[in-house]
Amino acid sequence: MTTQDTIRRHTIAVLVDNEPGVLARVIGLFSGRGYNIESLTVAEVDSNESLSRINIVTSGTPMIIEQIKVQLDRLVPVHRVKDLTLEGPFIDREMALVKVAGSGEKRVEALRIADIFKARVVDATITSFVFEITGTGEDLDRFIDLMRQLGLVDVSRTGAVALSRGTAAF
Amino acid sequence: MSSGTILSGAEIIIKALRDQGVDTIFGYPGGAVLPIYDALFKQNHIKHILVRHEQAAVHAAEGYARSSGKVGVVLVTSGPGATNAVTGLVDALMDSIPIVCLTGQVPTHLIGNDAFQECDTTGITRPATKHNYLVKDVNNLARTVHEAFYVAKSGRPGPVVIDIPKDVQFADGVYRTPGESMPKSYRPQVKPDLNKVEEAVELLANAKKPIFYVGGGVINSGPVASQLLTQLVRMTGYPCTTTLMGLGAFPAHDQQWLGMLGMHGTYEANLAMHGCDLMVCVGARFDDRVTGKVSEFSPNSKKIHIDIDPSNINKNIRVDLPIVGDAAYVLEDMIRIWKARNKRADQAALKVWWDQINFWRARECLRYEKTDRVIKPQFALERLRAAIAPREDVFISTEVGQHQMWAAQFLPFNKPNRWLTSGGLGTMGYGLPAAIGAQIANPGALCIDVAGEASIQMNIQEMSTALQYRLPVKVFILNNQWMGMVRQWQELLHGSRYSESYSEALPDFVKLADAFGGVGLRATKVSEVDDVIREMIETPRAVIVDMCVDSKENCFPMIPGGKAHNEMLLGPEDRVSEATPEEGMVLV
Incomplete structure (x- = not known):
């Protein structure tokens, strides 16, 4: 396999006009052209200019990733497309709410592991906890895997948000 | 009437169309566009052509646009009017034809209620257009129409839909003249990177077996691009082939033209593409009808790709030198730099190349049986x-x-x-x-x-x-x-x-x-x-x-699906069945 066929994960940030249908355009582009979406987050980031930021985690060969970026850039309401994976170091964070039910030793162990991962308890009953955890996607994967053995009943994840390191703006 | 005048939505549409220089629209009336038809009735500047089916309205507008260089304008009603237009819109999208299509919509307060002749027009046409709009505020209507024309005709042209609810057509709002606001986020690149053009001229001058591969982008760029292309091809003395969409970009009577290339292209064009050492693609997109089997497409050539749409570059075929820009600007720069540097083609190599091409030409691949028995x-x-x-x-x-x-x-x-x-x-x-x-x-x-x-x-x-x-x-x-x-x-x-x-x-x-x-x-x-x-x-x-005509005649030459340019069938005597691989059969 050459580097041309190597499938790699990329985190792409897209600055768009916050207008009706813009998310449908982005998602439609991915489904219509058969690209992969691992996660996608979107929220308004500038209310004066009415701009939203979409963070997309996707994977593909270098040729596919290049296509994804130019296709995104072609959409009329898209202002800028930034491939964080290619353009230097970046930080990515995701949040999850994780519900664990149980009692006795398992309940104590869940609390102990949550402490190690710096997860906060945001809801508690006699037989359950909801933990809030923030970290990279991999951190969350590991935490959720451990909780599986300790009575995991429900998970909600935000998908990744990401920002480049250093002083540069978008 | 100047900017700031208060008009009804329907009047704003007519005024905006006039200010965009529109003299003809193709359409079909219906409940959700009656106010616009009423406004049309009260004026004499814009001629309405009543078609018999909305699909035909879009195709007629395409024919109008392609033969005149202007934007084609369509007016249809909501629901079935809009869905019937979809085939035409996708057609215009695929062939990069500038179209503005106005669709009526049910009144704003009924949207989402499954009202009579309601459909989600912007949802349905999102992948069928270059861009689309739903106008819910009459004060945005004029700006949206002007922006739609700009989007339709600039960059790589394409169809744009404006969906207008009936209450917005009745409501009074402020008219705005063109040019007051343009989309901030949409700025197609038309002028090329000059360093890349210089690099292209060097490649062009040093080629031994070059070919120009020319597509519809040259025609979309306007007649000047065709003139410049013809000038450059003649200056270099190199062979030129055109795609189906590019026919007419270079004169067919010119000896340097090898005919159309691709699945039913000429033997000489396809073999020259296969055997060249430099391919200059101008405004074409390496479509599967042109490339045949991608892994065997022109294996020994350096490829220059000139295109206004960056997404066409490296989509199907990896190229060595991409140049993003409008064909006319790029060709103008190439000619200027070629002249300034006193470039001249390698005449000895070019003679060998033309001898080879003329040998292929001598096969007369478009020959057919002459007969008095039946009309071929x-x-x-x-x-x-x-x-x-x-x-x-x-x-x-x-x-x-x-x-x-x-x-x-x-x-x-x-x-x-x-x-x-x-x-x-x-x-x-x-x-x-x-x-x-x-x-x-x-x-x-x-x-x-x-x-x-x-x-x-x-x-x-x-x-x-x-x-x-x-x-x-x-x-x-x-x-x-x-x-x-x-x-x-x-x-x-x-x-x-x-x-x-x-x-x-x-x-x-x-x-x-x-x-x-x-x-x-x-x-x-x-x-x-x-x-x-x-x-x-x-x-x-x-x-x-x-x-x-003869009911049995087949179209040759032909490159069967999944085959390379050098595996053409020249006539009925060439059989394909046993040689066609499974992966070729599944291709369309």
Whole structure:
């Protein structure tokens, strides 16, 4: 396999006009052209200019990733497309709410592991906890895997948000 | 009326269209656009052409746009009006034709309630357009119309839909003149990176076996781009081939033209593409009909790709030197730098290359059996070619299938904007409405739809439109009683099992022309061909010609699916079945 066929994960940030249908355009582009979406987050980031930021985690060969970026850039309401994976170091964070039910030793162990991962308890009953955890996607994967053995009943994840390191703006 | 005037939404639309220079729109009325039709009724500046089906409205607007260089404008109602237009919109998207399509919508307060003739027009047309809008505030209407025109015609052109609820058409709002606001986020790159153009000129000057591969982007760029391309090709002395969409960008009578390339392109064009050491792609997109088997496509060449749309670059074929920009700007820079640096082609190498090309040319790949027994479709087109040769003002549209490929092979296109065919989407039923659009844009010109007897029935109702507006369009049917291209593939790839490809119960096309109020002519013998063509051209009314041709003829040359450029079939004696791999059969 050459580097041309190597499938790699990329985190792409897209600055768009916050207008009706813009998310449908982005998602439609991915489904219509058969690209992969691992996660996608979107929220308004500038209310004066009415701009939203979409963070997309996707994977593909270098040729596919290049296509994804130019296709995104072609959409009329898209202002800028930034491939964080290619353009230097970046930080990515995701949040999850994780519900664990149980009692006795398992309940104590869940609390102990949550402490190690710096997860906060945001809801508690006699037989359950909801933990809030923030970290990279991999951190969350590991935490959720451990909780599986300790009575995991429900998970909600935000998908990744990401920002480049250093002083540069978008 | 200036900016800031208060008008109704419907009046704002008419005013905005006028300010955009629109004189003709193609449409069909309905409940959700009645206010706009009322505003149309009260003015005399914009002419409305009433089609018989909304799909045809878009194709007619495409024919108008392609033959005039202007934006084609469509007006249809909500629900079925909009959904019927979708095929035309996708056709325009695939072939990069500038269209603005206004659709009516149910009143704002009913949107989402499954109201009568409601559909999610912006949802349905999102992947069918370059961009679309739903206007919910009448004060945004003028700005949106102006922006739609800018988006439709700039960069890589395409169709734009504006969905307008009926209450917005009635409401009063502020009119804004063009140019007051443009989209902040949309700025297509038209001027190239000069370093890359300089690099391209060096590659061009050092090539031993070069070829220009030219597509519809040169035509979309405007007539100047075709002139510049012709100048550059002649300056270098290099061979030039064009795609189906690029026919007319370089004069067909020029010795440096190798004909069309691709699946039904010429032997010399495809072998020159396969064997070249430098390919200069100008405004084409390495479509699968052009490349054949991608892994064996022009294996030993450096490739320069000039395109206004960055997403076309490295999409299907990896290129060595991409240049993003408008073809006219890039070609102008290339010519200037070539001259400034006193470049000259390597004449010795070029002579060897042309000798090779002329050897391929000598195969006469478009040769067909000359006979008096039956009218060969190629013969009918050769006679048509001879008849139209003295005229400058001939516009040819086509439907889709064998007749389309024969028209591309046998008719001469020496100027841009004279050839109107559905290339990307391959829409049967395109040709008659496109000819109508071209005739409206070019009164007095000779507009001929080269058709098949199957395709023409997909939009035959537009004969009524032609008659209503006294448009002397000519429908030149090559009637072989088969969906010929389907039959050809079934013969070559599916063991001659002719599943549903025979055109049974055909209408009598002469009587049909008569029923519409036009003129019907028929030729069944070789001796009748010239007379029928002459009468067709001389008749100052809409004509349908029923040219009864050989029902068994196939279109050659042909590169079967999954094959490379150097694996062409030149005629019926070349068999394909045993040699066609499974992966080739699944390709379309």
